[in-house]
Amino acid sequence: MKRLLAIAVAATAMLANAQTFPGSKPISIVVPFAAGGPTDLVARQLGEAMRKAMGGSANFVVENAAGAGGTIGATKVARAAPDGHTLLLFHIGMASTPALYKKIAYKPLEDFEFLGMVNEVPMTLIGKPQLPANTYRDFENYIRANAGKLNIAHAGLGSASHLCSLMWQSAVKAKEAMTTIPYGGTGPAMNALLGGQVDLMCDQTTNTTGQIESGRVKAFAVTTAKPLSKHKLLKDYPTLQEMGLKDFELTIWHALYAPKGTPPAVLKQINEGLKMALKDPDFIKKQEALGALVVTDGRLEPAAHKAFVAAEMAKLKPVIEAAGQFAD
Ligand code: ASP
DSSP states (O other): OHHHHHHHHHHHHHHHHHHHOSTTSOEEEEESSOTTSHHHHHHHHHHHHHHHHTTTOOOEEEEEOOOGGGHHHHHHHHTSOSSSSEEEEEOTHHHHHHHHBSOOSSOTTTSEEEEEEEEEEEEEEEEOTTOSOOSHHHHHHHHHHTTTTEEEEESSTTSHHHHHHHHHHHHTTOGGGEEEEEOSSHHHHHHHHHTTSSOEEEEEHHHHHHHHHTTSSEEEEEOSSSOOTTSTTGGGSOBTTTTTOTTOOOEEEEEEEEETTOOHHHHHHHHHHHHHHTTOHHHHHHHHHTTOEEOOSGGGSHHHHHHHHHHHHHHHHHHHHHHTOOBO
């Protein structure tokens, strides 16, 4: 009897929550990386597009919870109140961190509600402008000639830039040639590159396009399987496959999550807001200018989003094991 009563009370609370959601309380999008990086940028653009899509009634704020390759922010959201006011925008790290870390505090497929995919983003291999190399070939030769002297920045163990640097260093067999330096996100890592404290980085085009265009960093290659022939700037850079790194392919994706147990009606409202936001021409244009492609396919549905993450986890595990380096 007591149990039935508890279920009834919980159901009434859930219904009330769904009817009043979002109310006046802001919806926080937790970005598990530092401000000024690609995930942060996507979250800010998405928050604005979702606010418009939800009739201006929802007030989105971005909260940066950086550290440990995104796992600190993801843990925070897994443990947050499941009321729709705390969401997580995470990238491929949702699927790669279980293989990159020996232990993480959440289970990607069990501790979250899946709200839908947002975008897909290529990565670029970039270096500080002072590097003497101008082409990928020269760059590789330079790295070999300077074994032990160079630093490569990334956004923390388990981050996408870490994954890319692992895969690339293992493909070119240049692991011993450089020291990896972790940051809380590629925002601060980019600052270190611009300041010349580090030599290179592999990062999402969301963060690098503007810097490449203004000549503040040098780009050497893109990480997609096919050249980015439609992009006015990035079309000029070869793929790593074209440069002889057989089967090299890395595309980063972002997606939105809520803590497990968020009421279904609230999830539906957020998912609808997300779907509408992704049709916003202004959002699409801004993303495309940064080399990112807004998702338009079935992965906007929670079940397909979850199946995609599960497939990515299975795909990345052997790739990460082959690259052969793990975080604690
Ligand atoms: N680009 C970062 C990464 O390497 C994350 C970020 O700062 O958005 O995972």
